[in-house]
Amino acid sequence: MTKNNNFKISRRKVLGGLGAVGIASAGAGLGTTAFFSDSESFDGNTITAGEVDLKMDYRITYEGGPGRLEELQRIYNDPDGPYNPDVEVKELPDYPGTYVLDQVPRRGNVIDPTPWVESANVGVDDDGEFAGFERDELTDAGFPLFQLHDVKPGDYGEATISMHLFDNPAYVWLGGGLRRNASNGVNDPEQVRLDQLGATNTADDSALPDDDPTFFAENANGEALYYNVDGDWGGQLADAIKARVWYDENCNNIFDEREDGKPIDIALVLDVSGSMTYDLENPGDRSLDSQDEGSRIFEAREAIKQLAANLRTDIDGTGEDDRLGLVKFGGIDELEFPLTDASDLTTLNNDIDAIESYTFGQDDGSSAPFDPDDTPFGISGTNIGAGLYGGRQMLEDGQVNGRRQIMIVLGDGAPTWSYESENVDDNDEADADSSGESGFPSYSTWQDWSRNDKLIAMSDVNNTTAAADTVAVADEIKDDTDITIVSIGFGLEQVSQTGLARTTLLSIASEGVGEFESDDETGVKLYYEAPASVDLSIIFSQIAQVVLGEQVIAEGTLREVLEVLAEGVPLDANEFTDERDCYPPFLTRCLGFEWWLPTDVKNEVQSDSVEFDISFYAEQCRHNDGSNNPFAEAGN
Numbered sequence: 001m002t003k004n005n006n007f008k009i010s011r012r013k014v015l016g017g018l019g020a021v022g023i024a025s026a027g028a029g030l031g032t033t034a035f036f037s038d039s040e041s042f043d044g045n046t047i048t049a050g051e052v053d054l055k056m057d058y059r060i061t062y063e064g065g066p067g068r069l070e071e072l073q074r075i076y077n078d079p080d081g082p083y084n085p086d087v088e089v090k091e092l093p094d095y096p097g098t099y100v101l102d103q104v105p106r107r108g109n110v111i112d113p114t115p116w117v118e119s120a121n122v123g124v125d126d127d128g129e130f131a132g133f134e135r136d137e138l139t140d141a142g143f144p145l146f147q148l149h150d151v152k153p154g155d156y157g158e159a160t161i162s163m164h165l166f167d168n169p170a171y172v173w174l175g176g177g178l179r180r181n182a183s184n185g186v187n188d189p190e191q192v193r194l195d196q197l198g199a200t201n202t203a204d205d206s207a208l209p210d211d212d213p214t215f216f217a218e219n220a221n222g223e224a225l226y227y228n229v230d231g232d233w234g235g236q237l238a239d240a241i242k243a244r245v246w247y248d249e250n251c252n253n254i255f256d257e258r259e260d261g262k263p264i265d266i267a268l269v270l271d272v273s274g275s276m277t278y279d280l281e282n283p284g285d286r287s288l289d290s291q292d293e294g295s296r297i298f299e300a301r302e303a304i305k306q307l308a309a310n311l312r313t314d315i316d317g318t319g320e321d322d323r324l325g326l327v328k329f330g331g332i333d334e335l336e337f338p339l340t341d342a343s344d345l346t347t348l349n350n351d352i353d354a355i356e357s358y359t360f361g362q363d364d365g366s367s368a369p370f371d372p373d374d375t376p377f378g379i380s381g382t383n384i385g386a387g388l389y390g391g392r393q394m395l396e397d398g399q400v401n402g403r404r405q406i407m408i409v410l411g412d413g414a415p416t417w418s419y420e421s422e423n424v425d426d427n428d429e430a431d432a433d434s435s436g437e438s439g440f441p442s443y444s445t446w447q448d449w450s451r452n453d454k455l456i457a458m459s460d461v462n463n464t465t466a467a468a469d470t471v472a473v474a475d476e477i478k479d480d481t482d483i484t485i486v487s488i489g490f491g492l493e494q495v496s497q498t499g500l501a502r503t504t505l506l507s508i509a510s511e512g513v514g515e516f517e518s519d520d521e522t523g524v525k526l527y528y529e530a531p532a533s534v535d536l537s538i539i540f541s542q543i544a545q546v547v548l549g550e551q552v553i554a555e556g557t558l559r560e561v562l563e564v565l566a567e568g569v570p571l572d573a574n575e576f577t578d579e580r581d582c583y584p585p586f587l588t589r590c591l592g593f594e595w596w597l598p599t600d601v602k603n604e605v606q607s608d609s610v611e612f613d614i615s616f617y618a619e620q621c622r623h624n625d626g627s628n629n630p631f632a633e634a635g636n
Helices: 069-076 114-120 188-197 213-219 296-309 345-353 384-397 443-448 451-457 463-480 498-508 536-548 558-567
Strands: 023-031 053-063 098-104 144-148 156-166 170-182 242-247 264-271 323-329 333-341 404-411 417-419 458-460 484-490 527-530 552-557 589-596 609-620
Touching: 053 114, 053 144, 053 609, 069 098, 069 144, 098 144, 144 156, 156 170, 156 609, 170 213, 170 558, 242 558, 264 296, 264 333, 264 384, 264 536, 296 323, 296 345, 296 536, 323 345, 323 384, 333 345, 333 384, 384 404, 384 417, 384 443, 384 463, 384 498, 404 498, 404 536, 417 463, 443 463, 451 458, 463 484, 463 498, 484 498, 484 536, 498 527, 527 536, 552 558, 558 609
Parallel strands: 023 144, 264 323, 264 404, 404 484, 484 527
Antiparallel strands: 023 609, 053 098, 053 156, 156 589, 170 609, 242 552, 242 589, 323 333, 417 458
C-alpha cells in the first residue's frame, strides 16, 4: 500500500459553464466514535443524455488493525443500513488487520483481488471471450463507500472505483465535497491537546462564528487554531487526514508512483502483416487496403508518435532521456529503427512515418538462398515469436545499467507463422550450422541465424502450434530477463481467430503486481484490448501511465483534496493530447481514492467525524464540447 506523509496539493484548472445531465456520487464518512452516512452519497448513478449510461463498480480495503472483523461486519451488514446485508467484510488472512470492506461485482473469492482486478482490466476467459464486468453486474450506487466508527492514527483506506460508459462516448467530470467536519464534543484528553496547540473555542468568543464551515476552512492551516464543541464544523479530522485521488490505469488498488529519476527503454514490437492495411471501418473490403489515413497501420503510426512525444527528456537533470526503438514483424522480425533518445523527436517522427505494413500476395519465398534486397519473404504472415526475439535483442544490445526495459507488442491477429529449426542445417544454402533443435529455436540459436536462416526456417503452421511457440518464446524472455512485456490486441473483433489471438497476446504479457506486493509477481496480465472503434493513442496513454507511473488528480489533506473536487475536475481519457478527450464506451477506466491518518496525529481528533462525497458526471460528446461544469455552483 502507498502511504506518503508528504502529500502536496495539485490543482487542475476547471472549465466554466453549467451542465444538467446528471450526477452520480460516492460518499464516505470517517470518524473516531460516531457512525456516519450521507443520503446524497454515491447516488443516482445512471445518467442518460441521448443514451449515455454511466455505471460503476468498486473494491474497498481498510487497514484498521487486527481484532475488528466482527465490529466491521456489524456496520456493513446492518439490514437497516445502506448496504446489502449479504455483504460480508473479510480480513485478509496473510495481512492481519487489513479488511476487504466490499467489492462490486462480488466475483469469486472477495478476499482474492485477482478476479476483480482481472475483470476490470479487460478480462478474458480460456476460449478468448471477454470475461470482464457485464452491464447488469454494475451498480447504480446509492450508498457511502466508507462508514467507520473508530479510526485511529495509522489507519488507511483505499477505494478503486471503475467507470463504465455504455452506448455513446462522453465527457466525464469528477466532483465531491466535504459535508461535515464535527468535533462531536470535547473530552478531557482532547481538551488538553487542544490547549497545548493553543486552539480557541469559537463558542467562548462572541466575535467568532460558532459553526461557519468557510471560517474553519480558511483558518484550518493558519497559525491560530479554532474549534467548536457542538456544531457540524470546527473538528480537526478533515485537516489531519491525508488523501489522494489518481488515475488508477491498471485498476490494481495501488498508486503506482512515477519513477522520474529512472529512464526507460521501450522496444515497440509492431505487427506489419497484411491485415494492418485493413480499413478500420470496412475491414472486409480488400480494395480499401492501404497505408493511408483510415488504415490500421496509419492509426498505429499516429499512436506511436504520441507515445514518442510523451517520453521524458533530461530526466531529473541527468541528461538522460527515455528511449524508443521499433521492431516490425510479419513472417520474420525486421529492425525499423534502433533505440533513439526521446529528445531527438524529429528523427523519431521521421522513422515512425516511414513504417509501412506489408500487403497480401508478396513473394512467398519458395526458393533459397535469398538476397537481402529481395522482396520480403512471407511477411504477410504473423510470426509474433520472431517479433518478441527481435525486441529482446534490441533491448539487450542497448542495455544500460539502471534503465527499465519495456517491450510493447502490438498484434492484430492470431499467429500463423512460426519457425521450424530443423529446416536450418548444413544441407541448406545458408550460413548456420545444424541447430539440433526442432520447433521454435531457443534465443541463443536464433541469435546465430542470419536473415536467410530465418527465412528458411519459417513455416506456415497451424494456429495452435504457432500460438504455443509464441507463448514459449515469451516465457523464455520473462524467465531469463527483467524485460516487462506489455501486449495490445488491436482490432481483434474484426479478424478471424479472434479468441486465439486474444488468448495468445494475453499469455505473452507480463504480470503486474497485485493488490499487495510480495516477492513473486502476481496479478493482472499487462494486456490491453484496443477495439478498432477506439483511438489507439488512448490505449498507449494508459500503458504509459502504468509504465511511467500514474497521474495524480489531487493530493494533500482530505479537506484540500475535497476542495479540488468541489470545483469539478474534468477527467481526460487521453493524457497524450493537448485537448481533453472523451471517454469511449465499453472500456473500463479506474480512479483510485486513498486516505491515511498519520501516526503523529494525537488527541486533537478524538471523537471528531467527517462526511464527504465523491461524485461523477457524464455528458455525451456529440453536440457538446465538455465545458459544462456541473460542479461550478457552490455546494455542487
